[in-house]
Amino acid sequence: MPLKSCLPFDTVYLVGGTHGNERTGVSLVQHWGQSPSEIQRETFATHLLLSNPQAIEKNIRFIDRDLNRSFLPRLLEDRRNIDYEVGRAREIVKTFSAEHPGKRTFAIDLHTTTARMGTTLITNTVPANLAIAAQVRQKMAEVRIYSFDASDRINSCLRAAADGGIGVEIGPIPQGVVRHDTLAIARQVVRQILDAIDAHNRKTLALPDEETAVYLHDRHVFYPQQPSSAAPVFVHQALQGQDYHPLSAGHPIFQNLDGRIWPYEGPSPRYPVFINEAAYYRENIAFSLTRRITLASLLSI
Amino acid sequence: MPLKSCLPFDTVYLVGGTHGNERTGVSLVQHWGQSPSEIQRETFATHLLLSNPQAIEKNIRFIDRDLNRSFLPRLLEDRRNIDYEVGRAREIVKTFSAEHPGKRTFAIDLHTTTARMGTTLITNTVPANLAIAAQVRQKMAEVRIYSFDASDRINSCLRAAADGGIGVEIGPIPQGVVRHDTLAIARQVVRQILDAIDAHNRKTLALPDEETAVYLHDRHVFYPQQPSSAAPVFVHQALQGQDYHPLSAGHPIFQNLDGRIWPYEGPSPRYPVFINEAAYYRENIAFSLTRRITLASLLSI
Structure with missing residues (x-):
């Protein structure tokens, strides 16, 4: 693996509401705001982020455009673009980088789907992200890893603004709904991801099973x-x-x-x-x- | 039963998209527009209606206000109210009544829910509506009847603009989604309602089982x-x-x-x-x- 993937992550962002009508992440971030101990680990600082406040308020996916397709540099640099989500993306890029100069950030972005996908971790093909995802799969056999080669699709998502990242996708659940089972799964997956990042930082992350299935x-x-x-x-x-x-x-x-x-x-x-x-x-x-x-x-x- | 409930219905409206993101009814109305034979019966004319076109186009519940809470006379008569759905309600009232002077109309309004309600027929407490619903339940034992006493809630719904009416509510299904099983159930229920109205018109509708459960x-x-x-x-x-x-x-x-x-x-x-x-x-x-x-x-x- 490239050397950079072995560098520790100093800050982890738990992100909900990138799509404002995917309420599981919103509810968990609100809960952790009250009960932060379960998301704290010794080797990094954990921050919470409700990424698309106006869409969350209206319980809709987005206001002007999909926030999770709004992080391409050419879009962020286009000052004529005043879409609400492009503005949010610019602020989130600042939050992830400028506010933590020299520090490495990891974003866990919480999503749901109406598809019967069970529990999926979405990653790019960067080895550190895949190793963390593979570790979670070793702890939770029902988890699947869905990976994207570099493309506008993956480079435009919120996680692209951080140094590392995993998208959590759980379904089926309708848009706009909070349900006990989806909350419980998402909460468990996040704990496992945090543990895996902690192990990564301590250099105790197990070498991933090379036969791990990736979609x-x-x-x-x-x-x-x-x-x-x-x-x-x-x-x-x-x-x-x-x-x-x-x-x-x-x-x-x-x-x-x-x-x-x-x-x-x-x-x-x-x-x-x-x-x-x-x-x-x-x-x-x-x-x-x-x-x-x-x-x-x-x-x- | 009051005499009026024995009068035949001359026209039946099959209505989809009263809530624009409940796609089962929208899809069925579109299908029947191509294949009308399955919804025709000898004793009445069947018409199709996509009741909230702008909300259907945007795949959202409503534009300005819930169309299915917009049929109260005091709202329709308030000319200062220019909400899109109030305008639609005024047009639908005209369609149901003025265009068919002296004729009696029945509205079958197709809805879906994210709740696990199975197949529900929603009615007011008018005997003809209940008798038709009870007949459907005799043919499809899984159907439940959910009834409302006279109230603003029931008097403001689309069916209140017709002389008779039943709301069909099927779930669980997410908003915005079309799925084979929900379509098949809705299609079967509509056929049974049409058959029951036909029997009502012919005065061959079986006397409903008095023990039929009503919620x-x-x-x-x-x-x-x-x-x-x-x-x-x-x-x-x-x-x-x-x-x-x-x-x-x-x-x-x-x-x-x-x-x-x-x-x-x-x-x-x-x-x-x-x-x-x-x-x-x-x-x-x-x-x-x-x-x-x-x-x-x-x-x-």
């Missing part, structure tokens, strides 16, 4: 183009809720109420995620596809 | 008032998803992440519905309580 982002799958007069197309019942199950060519992926079926056509197997995520309708995204690889093969790319 | 609306239960600095309170895990299960004094109904529990205090048993409905957070409503009575006792009130 590497491949591409989005869009709803089929239909004339606006046509009957609506939706996720096929054989695919609904089958996040992380292998998908092969010929498997049905869409249907309509007339009984028409659209099969999957493409390389096989792929592992679908974010199936029928409510927030992605506006982009016409039905689900995303990943390739299942090992941590070893990812790190040797 | 009569009692009151809302609000989240406990807490200082804004306090940890958030949410539905207790023993209550989450327990819609229509009896609730007795002392049962836990709320909890927070510190382990504090709030018990139910009030008359017992009551039957909770709309537990943890996303749309009701803005009104601070955690769930509603009903009394379980028989159709016979409701009609004799």
Whole structure:
């Protein structure tokens, strides 16, 4: 692993409400504001952040644009852009960097999904992030790791403003809802991530199992183009809720109420995620596809 | 039963999108626009209505105010009120009445909920509506009937603009999502309601079983008032998803992440519905309580 990945993290930000209607993270950050002891560790300072206050207040995903797609440098440097979320992104970049000169920050960003994805840790391919995620998976076997190669998508997310970061994605849960089970899982995952960062800082983090499965982002799958007069197309019942199950060519992926079926056509197997995520309708995204690889093969790319 | 309830319905409106982010009804109305034969019956004309087009377009519940609370005459007559939904309500009243002078209309309004309510028919206490709902329940044993005494709440809903009406409420499903199972249930329920109206018109509707259970609306239960600095309170895990299960004094109904529990205090048993409905957070409503009575006792009130 590159040397930099071994440097300790001085500050960890626990972030909720990057999407204002994903209430699990908002509630946990509010709770930890009252009960900080469970998120404190000896080797770093833990800070709390409600990242999109206006969207949280309105219980909507965003005001002007998706905050978690707003951290590209070219966007932040465009002074003509006065979108609320771009302003927030500029402030968060300052918070993560300028306020802690010379210190290294780690961001844990709490999300939920309407897809049946269980508990997913989302990372880029930086070894330190993957090693921390792999450690959490060793403690919680139900956790999956969903990784993105460098791209505008991953470089524009909130975590890109920190030196290290993991997105926590839990579902299914509706937008706008707080539910005991999702809260409990998110709370447990955060504790494990904090423990893993602590171990990383102490250089006691176990070498990750090279066979750990990583789901590497491949591409989005869009709803089929239909004339606006046509009957609506939706996720096929054989695919609904089958996040992380292998998908092969010929498997049905869409249907309509007339009984028409659209099969999957493409390389096989792929592992679908974010199936029928409510927030992605506006982009016409039905689900995303990943390739299942090992941590070893990812790190040797 | 009063004589009027025996008069036939000449026109039935199938309504979707009264709440623009409840996509099941929107999708079905779009589908039926392409395939009308399954919603046609001999004894009445069936019309389709997407009731809140701007909210549907934006995939949000409403633009200015809840359309399903906008049909009170005193609101419609207040010409200073220019809320989008009040304007829509005025147009829908015209559509239901003035365009069909002397004809009787029935509205089937399609909704979804994030609560685990299964399949619910919502009615006022007018005998014809209850008889039609009871007939559907005889065909589909999983259907429950949730009834409201005359009140601003029931008199302000879209169905109040028609001579008869039933609200269909299906859950759990997140807002903004279309899913095969919810579509299939809604489609089946609508067919049964149409068949029951057809039987009503032919005077062949079976006399309803007097022992049919009706859940009569009692009151809302609000989240406990807490200082804004306090940890958030949410539905207790023993209550989450327990819609229509009896609730007795002392049962836990709320909890927070510190382990504090709030018990139910009030008359017992009551039957909770709309537990943890996303749309009701803005009104601070955690769930509603009903009394379980028989159709016979409701009609004799």
